[in-house]
């Protein structure tokens with residue numbers, strides 16, 4: 469991927485629509501687009517001289533024939549998304565017409581962009597750092613307002629600011645240590661060591677605080693995992709269907725109806741939730757059912773929250789008591805179902821619902837939302853929630869910072885201390901991309917849509 473090339477792609481979804489936008493970026497972008505279009509009116513003769521950021525009416529000419537009437541906007545670098553010269557052609561949104569406009573641009577000197585290449589260029593040209601580029605994709609894929617807000621703030625640098633100040637602080641610690649390496653005759657003063665240790669600990673605390681937002685980040689992106697478990701016939705599948713508002717799982721009076729786990733994504737009070745319906749838990753001889761039960765436990769283990777469903781119209785047996793005990797340590801809501809019938813179970817904090825009449829379901833959703841957000845640590849700083857990549861590198865940074873502090877207080881040679889600190893700084897730098905590799909960039913930007 470030569471960064472000198474002029475690239476082009478359809479920036480709107482494939483298929484028919486009102487309009488479609490074709491984006492051209494690179495040092496030849498304006499010249500390439502200028503060959504493709506004829507501006508309406510006599511005011512401007514060429515795109516080279518038109519005012520920037522102004523939509524102008526034009527025709528796209530292909531083999532001397534006008535194929536569409538379009539609006540062309542010129543952005544001169546660095547005042548563009550990629551920081552390069554960019555032209556956006558808004559044409560009619562038909563499948564054929566957009567293809568022909570794109571072909572015309574490609575025939576006149578641009579090459580097709582690969583997914584994420586526009587954002588990659590924005591990053592390479594210093595227009596944004598890696599956390600901001602990642603936030604562009606998060607914003608596009610956001611399913612809830614909360615996820616969108618976090619992406620929006622990260623796009624404007626909420627995470628970058630924290631990472632950069634962390635890095636600046638550690639760089640000055642490193643400078644201090646290195647100064648002592650350069651002058652080995654001067655012993656490092658004990659109170660200097662104490663001061664440096666205090667700064668390392670503060671940095672470590674900040675890294676740990678960022679790491680605590682990883683769950684929130686995952687939840688914003690992928691949704692909270694909520695496993696619906698309980699004995700057979702309690703109404704787990706009925707509850708799944710109610711929560712989804714759709715007839716997703718088979719419901720029947722036969723105990724052991726659900727065998728496999730069923731996953732479905734939904735939104736509860738603005739939070740993405742992945743509900744997992746599971747096979748009823750009981751002792752069984754049937755190997756299929758046993759496999760289902762194994763999967764139920766697996767789903768429960770992987771869940772952020774467990775909805776433990778009981779049939780409220782029948783007394784709990786010994787096995788139920790054991791199950792209640794088994795998941796007692798987990799973030800759990802006890803759902804007492806079948807409240808349309810006489811309820812014989814009372815449980816402190818349990819939520820009574822009826823999947824038959826819909827009674828109590830709104831209250832249950834409220835409880836789910838409250839429990840989720842009280843169980844998940846969120847950053848004090850709104851809009852900061854790290855992703856799994858940030859988590860990996862920050863875990864490395866945390867380990868290296870720990871080593872640095874231990875080394876310093878144990879009186880290890882300053883060379884070794886400085887070495888560990890440089891490892892930590894390298895990892896922290898990777899978050900914003902100061903020390904990124906091609907593979908890393910590939911793996912991040914290939915997840916983008918074409919044209920972004």
Ligand SMILES: Nc1nc2c(ncn2[C@@H]2O[C@H](COP(=O)(O)OP(=O)(O)OP(=O)(O)O)[C@@H](O)[C@H]2O)c(=O)[nH]1
Pocket residue numbers: 699700701702703704705706707718719720721722723724725726727746747748749805806807808809821822823824825
């Ligand atoms: N009266 C009443 N019956 C219900 C209610 N919810 C579910 N049922 C009935 O209870 C039976 C079992 O419901 P399911 O949703 O299949 O139960 P399950 O927990 O998924 O059962 P398994 O998949 O076998 O583990 C069905 O006959 C439902 O119609 C309720 O709120 N009130």
Ligand SMILES: [Mg+2]
Pocket residue numbers: 704705706717718719725726746748
């Ligand atoms: Mg079921």
